[in-house]
Amino acid sequence: xxxxxxxxxxxxxxxxxxxxxxxxxxxxxxxxxxxxxxxxxxxxxxxxxxxxxxxxxxxxxxxxxxxxxxxxxxxxxxxxxxxxxxxxxxxxxxxxxxxxxxxxxxxxxxxxxxxxxxxxxxxxxxxxxxxxxxxxxxxxxxxxxxxxxxxxxx
Numbered sequence: 001x002x003x004x005x006x007x008x009x010x011x012x013x014x015x016x017x018x019x020x021x022x023x024x025x026x027x028x029x030x031x032x033x034x035x036x037x038x039x040x041x042x043x044x045x046x047x048x049x050x051x052x053x054x055x056x057x058x059x060x061x062x063x064x065x066x067x068x069x070x071x072x073x074x075x076x077x078x079x080x081x082x083x084x085x086x087x088x089x090x091x092x093x094x095x096x097x098x099x100x101x102x103x104x105x106x107x108x109x110x111x112x113x114x115x116x117x118x119x120x121x122x123x124x125x126x127x128x129x130x131x132x133x134x135x136x137x138x139x140x141x142x143x144x145x146x147x148x149x150x151x152x153x154x
Contacts, residue, residue, distance in 0.1 A: 026122040028143070032105070032113040032151035036073035039105045039113055043077055043150035050146065052081045055100050073113075074106040084135045084142075092127035099123075101139065103147060115147050 032039040040057065047054055056078040064071035080100030088095040103117045120139040124131045 026119045027116055028119055028147075029114050029116045030147055030151050032115060033153050034113060034151070036075055036105045036107055036113055039115060039150050040075050040077055042152075043103060043105070043115070043146060044079075046146045046149040047077070047079045050081075050142065052079050052142075053100075054079045072107045072109070074104070076102055076104050078102050081142075084138055087135045088123065088127075088129060088133070088139075091133065092123075092129045095123050095127040095129060098126065101143060103143070103150075105150075115151060117143055117147065 034042065044054055044057065054077065056076075058076045058078070060074040060076070061071045078100050085095075085099040085101075088099060098118070101117070101120075103115055105113060105115050107113050120136045120143065121131070123129055124133070124136060129136065
């Protein structure tokens with residue numbers, strides 16, 4: 001009995017550790033020299049200029065304050081373009097779990113601001129979408145371009 005439980009625990013621990021690098025590889029991050037609010041303002045302006053729709057801006061730190069907890073600046077912008085998202089959901093309706101797109105801006109323990117988002121290629125794996133779908137390439141390009149504008153030092 002002990003050997004089975006121990007072996008199962010070891011296997012689960014190894015499997016969990018092996019999954020972490022895969023998750024990290026699907027997360028794209030960039031550093032911003034701006035504060036979280038300014039970074040998100042810049043991202044929102046870039047999204048609007050690109051003709052996409054901003055659906056929500058969620059300030060997690062403000063939410064934490066409402067329950068008397070503290071959280072470093074952490075904000076998510078949810079946005080999309082139905083011309084790109086709808087074909088993805090036609091190919092795999094569960095892609096709606098990951099659409100509209102989301103970008104997180106947060107300050108780490110040292111106060112450095114980062115933006116982070118999931119690589120759209122992850123949707124192909126998670127929702128059985130064609131890996132060569134044009135909409136995935138466009139989403140990837142758009143996220144790179146928009147987040148680069150948000151973190152640019154101009």
